[in-house]
Amino acid sequence: MKRLTxxxxxxxxxxxxxxQTVLTYQGGTSLMDAGKGTFDSGTxxxxxxxxxxxxxxxxxxxxxxxxxxxxxxxxxxxIRDIDRDLTVGKIYKVRARAKxxxxxxxxxxxxxxxxxSSALTTNYEWHEIxxxxxxxxxxxxxxxxFGATEIVWIDEWYxxxxxxxxxxxxxxxxxxxxx
Numbered sequence: 001m002k003r004l005t006x007x008x009x010x011x012x013x014x015x016x017x018x019x020q021t022v023l024t025y026q027g028g029t030s031l032m033d034a035g036k037g038t039f040d041s042g043t044x045x046x047x048x049x050x051x052x053x054x055x056x057x058x059x060x061x062x063x064x065x066x067x068x069x070x071x072x073x074x075x076x077x078x079i080r081d082i083d084r085d086l087t088v089g090k091i092y093k094v095r096a097r098a099k100x101x102x103x104x105x106x107x108x109x110x111x112x113x114x115x116x117s118s119a120l121t122t123n124y125e126w127h128e129i130x131x132x133x134x135x136x137x138x139x140x141x142x143x144x145x146f147g148a149t150e151i152v153w154i155d156e157w158y159x160x161x162x163x164x165x166x167x168x169x170x171x172x173x174x175x176x177x178x179x
Contacts, residue, residue: 029160029161030158030159030160031082031083031084031092031158031159031160031161032081032082032083032158032159033081033082033083036081036082037081037156037157037158038059038156039056039059039060039061039154039155039156040059041056042056043055043056043061044061044074044081045074045075045079045080045081046061046072046073046074047072047073047074048063048068048071048072049068049070049071049072049073049142050066050067050068051066051067051068052064052065052066052067052068052071052072052146053066054072057153059155060153060154060155061153061154061155062151062152062153063143063146063151063152063153063154064150064151065146065147065148065149065150065151068146069143069144069145069146069147070142070143070144070146071105071142071143071146071152072142072143073140073141073142073143074140074141074142075137075138075139075140076092076094076109076133076139076140076141076159077136077137077139078137082159085136085137086133086135086136086137086139087133087136088133088134088135088136089132089133090132090133090161091130091131091132091133091161091162091163092130092131092132092133092159092160092161092162093128093129093130093131093159093160093162094109094128094129094131094141094157094158094159095126095127095128095157095158095159095160096126096127096141096154096156096157096158097124097125097126097127097154097155097156097157098120098124098125098127098152098153098154098155098157099120099121099122099123099124099125099152099153099155100120100121100122100150100151100152100153101122101149101150101151101152102122102149102150103146103147103149103150104119104145104147105120105143105144105145105146105147105150105152106118106119106120106143106144106145107120107127107129107141107142107143107144107154108129108141108142108143108144109129109131109139109140109141110139110140110141110142111131111132111133111134111135111139112134112135112138115144116129116130116131117129117144120152124153124155129141130162141157141159
């Protein structure tokens with residue numbers, strides 16, 4: 001009975017504030033499988049493209065260029081280190097802490113051929129890419145403009161559902177209303 005009363009109070013509160021920002025919360029639920037995205041061991045579900053190579057370099061994914069300007073990738077889907085497939089039309093945020101030895105490679109999210117990217121630097125920095133899913137299983141995180149003599153390290157990464165403007169009502173860690 002107490003849960004029902006609490007739920008009704010939250011529902012009435014949300015209805016009264018309909019169309020208004022009811023909470024300044026920004027963020028979302030992480031989609032990462034337990035123990036993934038940190039490269040504590042191995043290369044997780046990442047795959048090299050062409051004859052590029054990937055390896056674990058002291059707890060970071062190391063991607064070395066040999067033939068393909070897209071470096072390496074991971075599909076953003078349930079069989080590849082995240083706990084569920086993406087939902088078409090939902091907004092997601094990928095964050096990755098990465099660096100490059102030299103050059104002009106970008107970290108990119110591919111969605112139906114359209115990509116959003118963030119330029120890498122020679123120091124570890126967090127890179128954010130916010131995108132709308134166009135497929136349940138064909139979106140991916142990879143490099144772009146990767147070239148000869150370039151090496152990229154990804155120290156950590158994650159993906160989460162994203163509520164960009166904060167118009168969300170949370171209860172017990174779950175989203176009840178998003179406008």
